[in-house]
Amino acid sequence: MFMDVILLLDSTVRLATPLLLTALAGLYAERSGVFDIGLEGKLLAAAFAAAATAAVTGSPWLGALSGMVVAIAFALVHGAACITFRGNQIVSGVAINFLAAGLTVLLGQSWFQQGGRTPPLIGEGRFGTITFPFAETVRDVPILGPIYSELLSGHYLLVYVAFLAAPFSWWVLYRTRFGLRLRAVGENPAAVDTAGISVAGLRYLAMVCAGVLCGLAGSYLAIAQSAGFVKDMSAGKGFIALAALIFSKWRPVQVMGTCLLFGFLDASAIRLQGKELPLIGEAPVQLIQALPYILTVVLLAGFIGKAIPPKAGGTPYVKER
Amino acid sequence: MNAQLPRWVDLGLIPALNLIVAFLVAGLVVMLIGENPVEAVEHILYGAFGFGEGIAFTLFYATNFIFTGLCVAVAFHASLFNIGGEGQAYIGGLGVALVCLAFDAFLPWWIIAPLAICAGAAFGAGWAFVPAYLQAKRGSHIVITTIMFNFLAASLMVYLLVNVLKVDGTMAPESRTFEEAGRLPKIGWFMELFGQNIGGAPLNLSFFLALIACGGVWLLIWRTKLGYEIRTFGANPTAAVYAGINPVRITVITMMISGGLAGMMALNPVMGDQNRLFLELAGGAGFVGIAVALMGRAHPVGVALAALLFGVLYQGGAELSFEMPAITRDMIVVIQGLVVLFAGALEFMFRPVVARFFAKGPDSKVGKAKAGAA
Numbered sequence: 218m219f220m221d222v223i224l225l226l227d228s229t230v231r232l233a234t235p236l237l238l239t240a241l242a243g244l245y246a247e248r249s250g251v252f253d254i255g256l257e258g259k260l261l262a263a264a265f266a267a268a269a270t271a272a273v274t275g276s277p278w279l280g281a282l283s284g285m286v287v288a289i290a291f292a293l294v295h296g297a298a299c300i301t302f303r304g305n306q307i308v309s310g311v312a313i314n315f316l317a318a319g320l321t322v323l324l325g326q327s328w329f330q331q332g333g334r335t336p337p338l339i340g341e342g343r344f345g346t347i348t349f350p351f352a353e354t355v356r357d358v359p360i361l362g363p364i365y366s367e368l369l370s371g372h373y374l375l376v377y378v379a380f381l382a383a384p385f386s387w388w389v390l391y392r393t394r395f396g397l398r399l400r401a402v403g404e405n406p407a408a409v410d411t412a413g414i415s416v417a418g419l420r421y422l423a424m425v426c427a428g429v430l431c432g433l434a435g436s437y438l439a440i441a442q443s444a445g446f447v448k449d450m451s452a453g454k455g456f457i458a459l460a461a462l463i464f465s466k467w468r469p470v471q472v473m474g475t476c477l478l479f480g481f482l483d484a485s486a487i488r489l490q491g492k493e494l495p496l497i498g499e500a501p502v503q504l505i506q507a508l509p510y511i512l513t514v515v516l517l518a519g520f521i522g523k524a525i526p527p528k529a530g531g532t533p534y535v536k537e538r
Numbered sequence: 539m540n541a542q543l544p545r546w547v548d549l550g551l552i553p554a555l556n557l558i559v560a561f562l563v564a565g566l567v568v569m570l571i572g573e574n575p576v577e578a579v580e581h582i583l584y585g586a587f588g589f590g591e592g593i594a595f596t597l598f599y600a601t602n603f604i605f606t607g608l609c610v611a612v613a614f615h616a617s618l619f620n621i622g623g624e625g626q627a628y629i630g631g632l633g634v635a636l637v638c639l640a641f642d643a644f645l646p647w648w649i650i651a652p653l654a655i656c657a658g659a660a661f662g663a664g665w666a667f668v669p670a671y672l673q674a675k676r677g678s679h680i681v682i683t684t685i686m687f688n689f690l691a692a693s694l695m696v697y698l699l700v701n702v703l704k705v706d707g708t709m710a711p712e713s714r715t716f717e718e719a720g721r722l723p724k725i726g727w728f729m730e731l732f733g734q735n736i737g738g739a740p741l742n743l744s745f746f747l748a749l750i751a752c753g754g755v756w757l758l759i760w761r762t763k764l765g766y767e768i769r770t771f772g773a774n775p776t777a778a779v780y781a782g783i784n785p786v787r788i789t790v791i792t793m794m795i796s797g798g799l800a801g802m803m804a805l806n807p808v809m810g811d812q813n814r815l816f817l818e819l820a821g822g823a824g825f826v827g828i829a830v831a832l833m834g835r836a837h838p839v840g841v842a843l844a845a846l847l848f849g850v851l852y853q854g855g856a857e858l859s860f861e862m863p864a865i866t867r868d869m870i871v872v873i874q875g876l877v878v879l880f881a882g883a884l885e886f887m888f889r890p891v892v893a894r895f896f897a898k899g900p901d902s903k904v905g906k907a908k909a910g911a912a
Contacts, residue, residue, distance in 0.1 A: 254621075254681065298883035307619050307681050309883030311828055315875030320567070322868040327571040333866070456685055463682060507693035510686040514668075517678030526679070 223363045225484055230372065231442065233480025234379045235260070235434045239458035240465075240472045241379075241386050242430035246292075248390065248467060249423035250403040250529040251299050252306040255291065255313030256431060257455025263288040263435025265321035268335040268446035269328065271439075277344045280440045281375075285432030291317065292428035293421070300420045303533035314455075322448050333448040335439075344373050344441040373441040375433055382430065383473035390469060399423055403527035406534040416534045434458075460513040467527060479509045543893060553835065553881060555888050560880040564873045571864050578858055578865060585857020586850040591737030592857070594729055598741045598806070600842075600849030604748040605803035606820075606827025607845050608755050609796045611836040615759055616792040617772035622669060622684030623800040624824025625691030626662040630801025632695065633661030634808045635703075635713055635815035642720030650719055654809055655747065655802060662801015663794040665691060670793030674786040680793070688824070696817065703815060713815040722810040742810035744802075748845075751799060752838040758795070759838075768792050800824060822871075829874050832882040848874075 239256050246253040266287035271280030291313055298309040322333035329335055349370035356366045390396035398419055402409045406416045438454075439446045461479055465471035486505040565575035586596045606623045613620035620626075637654040669683035699711040722743045726736040759765040771778040771788045779785055807819050826848055833847070834840025848870075855870040880887075 312879035319871030
């Protein structure tokens with residue numbers, strides 16, 4: 218029983234990681250006043266780029282790098298549309314999602330001829346897991362042993378990166394000059410402009426941060442968690458991350474908690490598949506999987522506190538007025 | 539940037555420029571794959587218009603896109619972004635299928651069809667009601683709620699198809715096939731008017747319904763009091779409230795009309811083609827509707843033309859991937875993305891350039907020459 222719980226939490230951590238990285242990407246973009254429903258697309262494009270590069274070069278590091286580069290490129294397209302050309306941010310996000318969904322499969326098929334997949338990565342081509350010191354020796358210690366060796370040790374590097382990125386983002390947003398300006402530009406860009414700081418520059422920088430984090434999330438999906446890219450492998454994770462971001466009311470540490478909650482729901486849905494539960498009969502797997510969306514809608518409706526987005530979000534900044 | 543431009547420039551030249559750029563970039567993608575874009579266009583045009591069955595398939599796909607395009611367009615007029623057409627169409631399919639499953643044993647098709655249309659529209663409208671109400675009453679962002687409702691629709695339908703509506707003893711998550719009375723007649727006679735053979739294409743009566751819906755939306759938006767209120771609310775919500783227009787009422791009604799149009803789309807695949815309820819029946823048409831509405835400038839005539847273009851791409855794309863296996867049907871999704879990007883998100887990109895050009899010397903002859911060169 219105890220071991221079951223540990224394994225459940227272990228897969229919670231694994232499933233929460235891509236959500237966390239993607240939600241933090243959205244955090245930077247939206248806190249700077251750029252709505253980003255193109256997270257899904259950036260995640261997918263990064264996963265493809267990472268897997269394709271890792272397959273060709275045999276190096277997961279180059280893969281992760283190219284995942285980041287591609288995600289940044291998509292983020293900058295979104296930035297150009299929303300910041301420079303003052304287009305509709307929602308429309309631009311939709312376009313990013315379409316482009317990623319189409320291009321990944323189209324180019325994948327044309328480059329590798331495996332029905333949109335990338336060749337499976339073997340051995341060194343994929344990120345390995347990190348085992349903490351003494352993880353094997355303390356495994357048999359009751360309670361603490363399994364927690365240390367199963368739950369904390371033995372994950373991919375990017376898992377640790379993700380869970381460090383959340384407190385780091387908190388520090389950046391609330392304790393650095395850049396963070397103060399970033400939050401200000403999402404609330405009141407005119408004030409930032411008056412202070413002589415470039416609104417567009419800050420927002421582009423935020424988009425680059427979003428790109429880096431989406432790139433890491435995509436790399437995690439394609440070259441750590443799985444050994445290659447498959448069509449539509451992000452499977453709505455970008456949107457769940459968006460939901461998590463809203464559910465945490467655009468705050469970094471809360472984002473981590475929400476992503477763990479959503480990861481837990483996903484992990485338990487997988488585990489409960491086809492099992493009988495006391496009182497309710499067969500586990501309502503679809504309901505558990507839909508819970509993140511239901512929770513977010515309920516929150517948005519203002520029944521659990523109130524989610525107030527950054528004030529200047531969604532509107533392009535026009536200097537003279 | 540804010541200079542006044544002649545009407546034909548704003549409504550004709552700039553959208554045309556945007557589209558041309560979108561298709562040029564699509565051509566570059568084809569070249570990147572190592573194929574000839576001109577040849578690709580030839581295959582698409584032949585597949586879409588070269589023979590009767592192809593034309594019928596083109597119109598069949600266009601039918602879906604007219605409905606979803608109108609769905610997004612109606613919401614645009616109230617300045618609402620309904621990104622949930624996909625989910626509304628999916629749930630609309632449930633309404634259509636329930637009517638067919640309930641009555642196909644003892645009613646003729648011409649009684650079932652109107653019932654199914656009403657049920658599809660009602661289910662789609664119902665699915666749009668909650669996001670609309672939450673936006674109007676509680677201020678939750680309609681884009682986010684409609685995205686969430688797309689996923690909720692997908693979960694609900696998987697649950698229903700796997701646990702409730704599935705035929706016992708089969709594995710496929712789909713309902714039973716409707717009896718003859720639960721099927722819309724194909725319109726082969728219509729194709730024969732033009733000397734074409736429909737072949738095996740599933741073009742059916744919902745095509746006419748889509749055209750009627752176009753006319754209906756035009757009447758609604760530009761010829762009724764409600765349409766006037768919708769447009770006023772969309773142009774300036776504050777002024778609309780000042781003029782005595784109830785924002786909650788307009789938001790909810792507009793979204794329900796929008797959702798109803800998406801719901802009616804389900805008629806085409808469910809009652810017109812597959813004759814059963816099945817997974818993913820909207821097949822992304824709800825999202826294509828966004829591109830269609832943007833391209834058609836939210837006008838029913840524009841929507842119909844843009845829907846036809848996407849019908850051509852869908853049907854021609856099938857032919858293309860057959861003739862050029864390197865170009866899969868995902869090329870259509872790429873083109874969709876480029877159209878949404880250039881005609882939607884980057885719609886102001888060329889405006890400063892064009893405005894500067896017209897500010898220098900408003901000589902329309904030169905203007906046309908330049909447009910031709912671009």
